[in-house]
Amino acid sequence: MLRLEPRTSASPLVEAITPVGAVIATMVAGGCLFALLGKNPFEAIHMIFVAPLLDPYSRSEMLIKATPLVLIALGLSFGFRAGVWNIGAEGQYVMGGLAGSAVALAFWNVEGAWLLPLMVLAGMAGGCLWAMIPAVLKVRFNANEILVSLMLVYVAGLFLSAMVSGPLKDPQGFNFPQSRLFHDSARLPVLLEGSRVHVGVLVALAAVVLAQVLLHRHMFGFNVRLLGQAPRAAAFSGVNANRLTVICLALSGSLAGLAGIFEVAGPIGQLQPSLPVGYGFTAIIVAFLGRLSPIGILLAGLVMALTYIGGETAQFALGIPKAAISVFQGMLLFFLLAADLLTRYRIARIRRGVV
Amino acid sequence: MDLSAIDPITLFVGLVSAATPLLFAAIGELVVEKSGVLNLGVEGMMIIGAVCGFAAATTAGSSAVGFVAGAAGGAALALLFGVMTQYFLTNQVATGLALTLFGLGLAALIGQPFTGIKPPPFHGLDIPVLSDLPVLGRMFFRYDIVLYLGVGLIALVWVFLNRTRTGLILRAVGENHDAAHSLGYPVVKIRLAAIAFGGACAGVGGSYLSLVRVPQWTEGMTAGTGWIALAIVVFAAWKPWRILLGAWLFGGVTILQLNLQASGFLSWLQSLGIPMQAQYLSMTPYLVTILVLVVISADRTRAALNAPGCLGRSFTQSG
Numbered sequence: 001m002l003r004l005e006p007r008t009s010a011s012p013l014v015e016a017i018t019p020v021g022a023v024i025a026t027m028v029a030g031g032c033l034f035a036l037l038g039k040n041p042f043e044a045i046h047m048i049f050v051a052p053l054l055d056p057y058s059r060s061e062m063l064i065k066a067t068p069l070v071l072i073a074l075g076l077s078f079g080f081r082a083g084v085w086n087i088g089a090e091g092q093y094v095m096g097g098l099a100g101s102a103v104a105l106a107f108w109n110v111e112g113a114w115l116l117p118l119m120v121l122a123g124m125a126g127g128c129l130w131a132m133i134p135a136v137l138k139v140r141f142n143a144n145e146i147l148v149s150l151m152l153v154y155v156a157g158l159f160l161s162a163m164v165s166g167p168l169k170d171p172q173g174f175n176f177p178q179s180r181l182f183h184d185s186a187r188l189p190v191l192l193e194g195s196r197v198h199v200g201v202l203v204a205l206a207a208v209v210l211a212q213v214l215l216h217r218h219m220f221g222f223n224v225r226l227l228g229q230a231p232r233a234a235a236f237s238g239v240n241a242n243r244l245t246v247i248c249l250a251l252s253g254s255l256a257g258l259a260g261i262f263e264v265a266g267p268i269g270q271l272q273p274s275l276p277v278g279y280g281f282t283a284i285i286v287a288f289l290g291r292l293s294p295i296g297i298l299l300a301g302l303v304m305a306l307t308y309i310g311g312e313t314a315q316f317a318l319g320i321p322k323a324a325i326s327v328f329q330g331m332l333l334f335f336l337l338a339a340d341l342l343t344r345y346r347i348a349r350i351r352r353g354v355v
Numbered sequence: 356m357d358l359s360a361i362d363p364i365t366l367f368v369g370l371v372s373a374a375t376p377l378l379f380a381a382i383g384e385l386v387v388e389k390s391g392v393l394n395l396g397v398e399g400m401m402i403i404g405a406v407c408g409f410a411a412a413t414t415a416g417s418s419a420v421g422f423v424a425g426a427a428g429g430a431a432l433a434l435l436f437g438v439m440t441q442y443f444l445t446n447q448v449a450t451g452l453a454l455t456l457f458g459l460g461l462a463a464l465i466g467q468p469f470t471g472i473k474p475p476p477f478h479g480l481d482i483p484v485l486s487d488l489p490v491l492g493r494m495f496f497r498y499d500i501v502l503y504l505g506v507g508l509i510a511l512v513w514v515f516l517n518r519t520r521t522g523l524i525l526r527a528v529g530e531n532h533d534a535a536h537s538l539g540y541p542v543v544k545i546r547l548a549a550i551a552f553g554g555a556c557a558g559v560g561g562s563y564l565s566l567v568r569v570p571q572w573t574e575g576m577t578a579g580t581g582w583i584a585l586a587i588v589v590f591a592a593w594k595p596w597r598i599l600l601g602a603w604l605f606g607g608v609t610i611l612q613l614n615l616q617a618s619g620f621l622s623w624l625q626s627l628g629i630p631m632q633a634q635y636l637s638m639t640p641y642l643v644t645i646l647v648l649v650v651i652s653a654d655r656t657r658a659a660l661n662a663p664g665c666l667g668r669s670f671t672q673s674g
Contacts, residue, residue: 004444004671085448137645142652146395146448147586151641154579162634284452323463323574330457334435337445337453345444 048310068259070301072283075252088149090280091156096257099126127257374606380584383556391529395451398581399458408562429558529663
């Protein structure tokens with residue numbers, strides 16, 4: 001017989017290995033899924049996980065996809081550590097993109113180096129304010145932040161749709177529900193010639209470093225970890241849980257808003273109703289895959305971006321349905337959570353007769 | 356605007372029908388939460404129920420087969436959650452989220468060949484005499500059988516939780532799993548059964564959407580219904596009868612805003628110089644959910660009094 005024994009201290013080796021194991025398990029289970037769909041599993045897995053790494057253009061696209069995922073996941077990780085479940089990042093991402101775009105469109109015929117920073121600030125403010133709704137309702141009225149933030153995702157999507165078919169619609173756009181194309185000073189500068197890699201990639205990297213410092217070298221990071229692991233101890237040591245809840249939501253909202261405006265001002269270049277593509281939800285998986293640590297999130301964001309890019313290629317080349325990729329990502333989260341068992345417990349053998 | 360086009364009886368009939376998917380999902384989740392488990396994957400189980408029900412009903416040509424398949428699909432997905440949280444002791448919030456993400460993807464995958472076809476028709480009952488009553492007949496006696504089963508299920512759950520020994524044990528497991536365990540009750544098995552029941556209910560609710568309400572299969576068709584069902588459980592303060600009230604309230608909001616959109620309310624506002632888009636009306640069910648959550652949760656002592664003591668906590672056998 002085998003039984004579970006709680007670990008007295010975390011094993012760093014197991015903590016590092018389990019996400020890798022989860023990715024491998026997902027590859028195997030995904031291969032079975034593709035075989036069920038009548039596709040060659042080896043070809044599909046190769047196309048999703050290996051082929052994009054060999055092609056320079058796919059590599060640059062990977063960075064573009066990873067940027068919003070890493071930014072959002074970094075913000076979420078603080079809340080998840082503290083037990084604040086913001087799962088409405090998708091809505092904050094939309095509101096950030098919307099607020100930043102509104103600035104860009106308000107100064108549509110004005111050129112200036114100040115425009116982009118202003119848009120970025122507006123984007124962060126948009127995401128932050130949207131996250132303040134669940135924060136205030138949680139702190140003031142005890143309303144569940146999971147449900148409130150999630151409801152606001154639908155509201156944000158509808159609001160975006162109302163805006164692009166109303167006030168922010170392109171006046172010369174033949175009534176299509178989308179905004180004018182941003183002009184050059186409202187677009188993120190491109191870093192690499194011939195690709196779409198924009199400055200946002202660098203910002204995401206800087207955010208990883210900042211988050212690492214905040215989490216391990218600052219009182220805030222310590223309090224977040226304390227509140228999550230021992231709420232009573234946190235209360236006795238004078239941690240204000242309400243204040244921390246608000247800060248965590250503000251942080252994740254701002255970063256999601258930043259990701260939103262980067263997406264609009266970077267790869268897209270105009271406001272479209274198709275802005276929400278689920279980054280806010282995928283970022284939840286990224287945060288867990290990265291073990292809620294900034295460096296881990298960076299790696300996890302790249303892996304997840306890889307599945308997006310590879311998944312798109314597989315969609316066209318092998319006719320694998322788009323939905324198969326989200327099944328894939330869902331499976332990854334399952335394997336990850338299951339593997340977590342091994343980090344908290346060890347498997348011990350029970351000898352017969354000695355109970 | 357032609358408000359007279361909105362007939363109160365039609366509105367009521369629409370409300371009761373729109374409430375049914377919510378009602379099933381919410382009563383199932385109530386039992387799950389009463390056993391001390393928080394399954395946030397209702398949305399995922401509903402959409403799997405919707406697609407399984409639709410696929411089975413169109414293949415077999417029978418709605419009844421569809422509902423059974425929907426329940427089975429929802430229960431199967433729920434058991435995945437059950438195994439994860441009860442045996443692998445995963446965080447219930449994270450696992451519920453994973454269940455929703457996975458369910459949405461899997462449903463889209465299964466549903467691909469079924470887009471754009473119509474399910475077999477599912478008619479309302481024709482009860483002799485009662486269905487032919489003026490007004491009352493239309494309001495109460497012409498629905499389909501599944502809708503009546505939903506209302507009946509609420510009564511059954513009430514009886515089960517409050518008047519049977521098994522129901523009492525289930526509640527004990529939810530209130531204090533350590534105490535229940537030391538009395539010899541199989542905590543994990545009881546929770547697994549509750550989780551499977553919740554999944555089956557969510558599955559039936561999803562099937563009702565794809566087979567009766569809409570009726571067709573579209574990707575992401577649940578559009579937050581599962582999450583609203585979770586909010587209804589909080590609204591109901593874990594009391595079965597209040598689920599009915601909550602579901603009808605949200606059904607009413609949905610139907611009212613749909614009817615307002617159809618009645619030319621928006622062009623009437625436009626003529627008054629208030630331009631308003633249909634999207635703002637579509638937001639109302641979500642906004643009402645938030646409002647209701649705030650009102651119910653604001654009274655902290657009462658909310659805490661009714662919530663099961665061990666809600667969301669993992670059970671490990673110690674020693």
